[in-house]
């Protein structure tokens with residue numbers, strides 16, 4: 170059984186209207202014992218209006234102030250952040266992560282050379298292979314981010330809005346770089362996030378089933394579940410599916426984090 174959701178957004182993210190209190194109450198209602206609120210911080214992103222950039226101090230203080238409230242509702246709340254990896258902001262982002270003691274940090278690649286793969290603009294003038302390999306290269310370099318992070322978010326984000334006939338990729342197409350990514354994750358004790366925010370694909374998750382299997386085969390055991398919900402409607406979405414998928418591969422536990430320390434709960 171999965172009783173955690175470690176990737177959620179609230180109205181601190183420019184693309185969410187979700188009130189944090191309601192999110193916590195809903196988590197409690199659907200039986201989630203562990204919840205991480207992980208709002209977006211994409212430092213200097215051209216896609217976030219200036220007045221919608223995350224106010225880090227206010228965000229950290231506000232979400233921290235809900236920890237006790239969550240506990241009263243039987244939910245262990247991790248104060249988290251989803252850090253968008255932007256290489257030329259590495260120093261600034263390191264200072265931020267050192268200043269605010271977020272429990273849990275997801276390191277995610279949204280932008281490749283300043284262009285977010287969520288938007289059509291990213292794919293213009295690129296063949297499928299080029300679009301995907303450039304994204305995977307960015308994921309590989311994100312693993313060298315100099316700041317603390319707990320997990321690597323939604324590997325395969327590039328396929329969420331890809332305009333190609335064949336959206337899903339085979340492991341063999343990108344095996345070389347995917348192996349490099351997975352081996353590095355394993356060596357660095359980083360958690361692989363299984364993210365259920367993807368539509369229209371058989372696997373129903375990113376990374377793909379093949380990638381998760383390969384991670385296991387290479388010795389990776391640290392996985393976590395994240396719905397990437399931007400409202401209560403998607404909170405915990407597909408957790409039963411993810412639970413079965415992980416158990417079938419051989420995983421016995423999920424990895425969670427509190428105060429930047431890893432712990433595991435039974436699947």
Ligand SMILES: [Zn+2]
Pocket residue numbers: 251277279322323
């Ligand atoms: Zn993301």
Ligand SMILES: [Zn+2]
Pocket residue numbers: 176178251397
């Ligand atoms: Zn997210």
